[in-house]
Amino acid sequence: RDKETIDMELQLKDLETVDKKLDKVKRAAKTGNKDAQKEEAVLLKLKAGLESGISVRALEFSDEDYLEFVKPSQLITDKPVMYVCNVDEGSAVSGNDYVNQVKDAVKDENAEVLVLAVGTEADINELDDYEERQMFLQDIGLEEPGSAKLIRSAYKLLNQQTYFTAGVKEVRAWTINVGATGPQAAGVIHTDFEKGFIRAEVIAYDD
Secondary structure, eight states: OHHHHHHHHHHHHHHHHHHHHHHHHHHHHHTTOHHHHHHHHHHHHHHHHHHTTOOGGGSOOOHHHIIIIIGGGOOGGGSOEEEEEEOOGGGTTTOOHHHHHHHHHTTTSSEEEEEEOHHHHHHHHTOSOHHHHHHHHHHTTOSSOHHHHHHHHHHHHTTEEEEEEEOSSOEEEEEEETTOOHHHHHHHHOHHHHHTOOOOOOOOSOO
16 A cells, blocks of 8 residues: 555656656647657657556666656656565565565566565664674574665665775775776776776685
C-alpha cells in the first residue's frame, strides 16, 4: 500500500512535467518539424503509461528514443529505486511472504530489493568484538552485515565503483562511474590531476 501511494504521487508529478513539455512540442510538431514529431510520440507514450499507473522505468523505449527524449527529461519515476524490506530475525536470509509480494510488484522495474533484519543487526552491532559480531551474524545465516549489502547494492544501482589511493600517510576511497578512464578517475581527486595526467600505477586489491 505504501509503495502504491508513493508511486502514485511521483507519477502524478511526472505527468505534470510531461504535459508541460507536450504543450510546447505539439506546436512545433504541427509545423512539420520531424524531431518534434518524434518527441511528441515519445511524450504521448510516457503520458499514457503514467496515466495507467506505470512508472517510467517500467516502460520500454528504443535506446535512441530513451537517450534523446526520456533521459534528458529527468523524470522522477525513471530514476533507479531500491526497496529495503526490514524483516524479523527468522526471515533475514530468505525473506517472507511480504518480501515476495514486493519482489512480484517490482519485477518489471529497474529496482533492487534488499532484505535486512535491521533490529537484529542493531543488537549485534552493540557488541565490541568483531569476531563476536561475525559469529552472531553467522548464527542467523548471514555472511556480512546488512550495511555492506546496502552499500554494494546502491553502488550497483547507480553504476558506481570504488578505487583506493594508498600512500604512507593515508589510504583513501574514491567513487567513480563504472567504465571511467584513468584520467577521469584522477579528476575525482583534483581537476588538475585530470588535465595533467601522465600515467597511473594500478595494483590489484588482493595484492
